[in-house]
Amino acid sequence: MTYKSASDPINPQEVWLLLDSLTFGGIETHVLELARGIAFYKVPLRVILVTRFKQPSAIIAKLEQHNIPYSYLHSLINEESHHSLIRQTFQLRKAIAQFNPIAVHAHGYKASIISKLAVKTTTEQTKQISTYHAGEVPKGKVRLYDWLDRYSSFLSDYSLCVSPEIQARLPVKSLFLNNFVSTDGSIQSSGKRIAFVGRLSHEKGPDRFLDLAQEHSEVAFYLYGDGPMIDDLRDRNISNVRFLGFQANMNHCWGDIGLLVISSRYEGLPMTALEAMSRGIPVLTLNIGALERLIDHGHNGWISDNTEELALFLDEWLNTTDSERETLAENAKETIESQFSTEAVVPQILPLYSKHLIPSSSASKSQSI
Template identity: 45%
Template sequence: MPRNKRVWLLLDSSTFGGIETHVLELAKGLIAFKQNVKVVFLTSHKPTPPLIAQLQSANIDTTILAVDYPQHSIWLRLNKAIDKAASQNQKPTVIHAHGYKANILLRLSRLFGATSAINIVSTFHAGETPIGKVRWYDAVDRVSAIASHKRICVSRAIQGKVPCSSVLVNNFVPQTEFLESTNQNVAFVGRLSPEKGPDTFLDIANRFPRNAFHVYGSGDMEQELKQHNSPNVTFHGHQKEMAPVWPDIDVLLITSKYEGLPMAALEAMSRGIPLISFKLGELPSMIDSGINGWIVDNNQEMYNALKHWFSLSPAEKAQVKLNAQQTIEQNYSTKVIIPQVLSIYGFTDTVTP
């Protein structure tokens, strides 16, 4: 594929969550398909966002507009960056935004003509309706979606909240080494906030006092949850990198109230770690209950599924784990999804990595 096609991935980031994981894998995947990629951050944060370090360790080009153009307002920085790139014959062919702030800013730039001849793409990641001032960002993001040339949603539920046409594209992860964990550890991975349901995870843990349960993440509910004093639950806090952690996890519980297609679920299954999840977003499309994991309707069913998992023989568990990994490889891997993204960009002459 011609290298003069340039993709900018635009976002604002201070922590490391689902959007950051998605952008990291998208950047790596596009480069694997011979694309020229730059990840552009709107603002500067202290300490340095974890995503920047991970991108730099992967030798992926990054820039921070607030650092490059400190004398300009946030509304003008992207325009200045595009003008400078054009003067150097490096104007992006596509700018692909992620998150409320990046999407809104990019569309404003288009309205003022700064992104002329650039394909504007927006991805919608959030399925829940946020609270506080973020609720207004969310509303403006969705109402203004029509100003993007293409819109991507990671679940049908999210598509239903975008008031104009969009394309469903699954989240994805690279193929990963199969993990043969025998630790019987049960894990929660995510933000400790009400919409993620960590209190439900603790309720399940309390019903299995002889088994080890582990919480990886931090958030507003952390101190409240720790006050439960559950002796079989270990809180590990925020994880900058999950790769060293996955080998210690045998099964992952998804207890959220809202999800699209969580990256933690894909990362787990890609390593052969099965899920027991509520019926959320695209997870029922990915999980065939009893084959590669379990989809449940309520807490009692989650308890029953986990009890069943504990009762399986090592050979039966190994088969479920293998099925989980194969599901990702065949339907949710970089090699499957990146060609779909390139088609949305209008890059029809795709290259196999």
């Protein structure tokens, strides 16, 4: 079965954005913004979901909202759904041979492995690109996928990385790529909440956010998200911490937030930081991943080398005047618009798919990757 815009005829020479996705997180946000950007430049595209789970993938509702064509992989070739990497590789090979996409751009370990094997054993005409998002070293079965993905990177036509740390872990030459968000419809926040937005898991450091709350008991702290640490965090019984749970649509929440705190142990370039800053919300973060490329200390946020500095810079934000906060907000928005927006980054990606896809030079505002 094919869904939504996939019922339209599949165009030859489409760009396929491939991912294996159930929930909605940073990779899905990136793919959605990339799809919107490609569509803006009127390049045919399709989001391909590798696995059909029992419940619809969370990204589907957002793709439908923006009228982005999508299909489950098995539906492209009218076969049964499979969860096996090998069977999915053969399905993708068959789909590529049948529809001849101009490029397959994969996101996430499994999709990247499948696309490299499928593209490179099918055709020399379709380009294969993988974007590497994860800053942390995974555990368990995913650790094996991570290793296979990195050490098969020589098969890709291009490997894109969203942070220098991720780039350093690849055994081949790669391109650094700024993450990006659309600034269309971004309304400046007038909120004042101190917020953590993300998965409540060890690598994201929500426990550090609670440490910060304990040191500032006179101020309320808000966590937007869910994850495996939720019970341990609640058990700490910190009176000034509010758990708001997973948010299906953060657009309804950004207007309440005045400061985004990133206390992660591992990061690339988190989409939450870009989304916040596009709405004029400054970011207080530890110096991890590519965040030093985003945050100009004291200009559009604060970047700290340790958790002690994180607390000091929070005090600095708490003591800023309304005028100073307005300046921070304007600086944050300008940073996104000039370097981390769809208009700034997508024109750099399109020529990787095909040398014929070169938007006008006025569309690109940032340095080439």
